[in-house]
Amino acid sequence: MSIVFSIAAAMLMIAAVLTMATALRGPSTLDRLVALDVLIALCMCGLGVWTAFSLDSTVVPSIVALALLSFVGSVSIARFRVRDDQK
Structure with a gap:
């Protein structure tokens, strides 16, 4: 079963690297905002994978806190937001 968790963690890391590239490259602030929202969602998924792997539910409040901070x-x-075309 640890192979499944390792594959899930590797896929999440690849997605995080691609998302960071999008956040750095994004032409507008809204593109960067969406990329950072995806990055926070990937962090929450990573914490969920860690929770399932370690069978420790003490991480769940941090997942909820991340979701709240991401939304706010x-x-x-x-x-x-200030428009990008204004200088």
């Missing part, structure tokens, strides 16, 4: 951050950036 996304809403606040989308609300107070």
Whole structure:
């Protein structure tokens, strides 16, 4: 069963690297915002994989906290964003 967890962790790491490349390359702030939301979701998935692998449920509150921070951050950036074409 640890092979399944290793494959899941490797896939999450590959997705995180690709997401970071998108966040660094993104032409607009909204592209970067979406990439950072995906990166936080990947972190939450990684914590979920670790929780399933270690059978330790003490990590679950941190997953909930990450979800809350991601939501609040996304809403606040989308609300107070300055247009990219303005200088």
